[in-house]
Amino acid sequence: MVEAEMIEAMEFQQLSNKHGVSGVPQTTLNDGAAHVVGAVPEANLLAEIQRIMAG
């Protein structure tokens, strides 16, 4: 149920532009349902996942 993809932002610029990547790392959840810029501690990532699942 969970997939994680590392994306080289320069190489896949279209996708980076689509998700408004301006700083790295940026973690985008479910194709734009949420974005987190910077390092994401496990608890924060879990909270984001719970938030988009509830929404």
Next chain:
Amino acid sequence: MTKLLDENVVQQIREVFGQMKDPVHILFFSQKENCDYCDDARQLLEEVTAISDKLELAVYDLQEDAETAAAYNVDKAPGIVIAAQNGDQIVDFGIRYAGIPSGHEFTSLIQDILLVSGRDSGLQPATREYLKGLGKPVLLQVFVTPT
């Protein structure tokens, strides 16, 4: 061909790979056109997988092997899947790379190989418990630059 990894780095990786537990299967997807880093990424993976006999590399073409690519949700090249090899079964944990894992990402690649080899995500019990009950898929895309 010039090696991408020098002997010093290979030695360091060999030491780290000493912690590997179970076999890891890496799938690599390239494409013939519009892929500046496919050749380098493939060579990098060939050099890394040569370091341990617990590592296996399978090379595919995104177009010619479209069925395999779809089965692993790979739609970009170079595309890499780090999966587990249990006997003759390949077990996908949903770990992928789009683009060459160089610079910082090379460390991530080595760490991911170790994680998959240990068959343990390292996540907290509460996180695991929640994820087990997920009703819908979750896709995490982490955008990085290789420096």
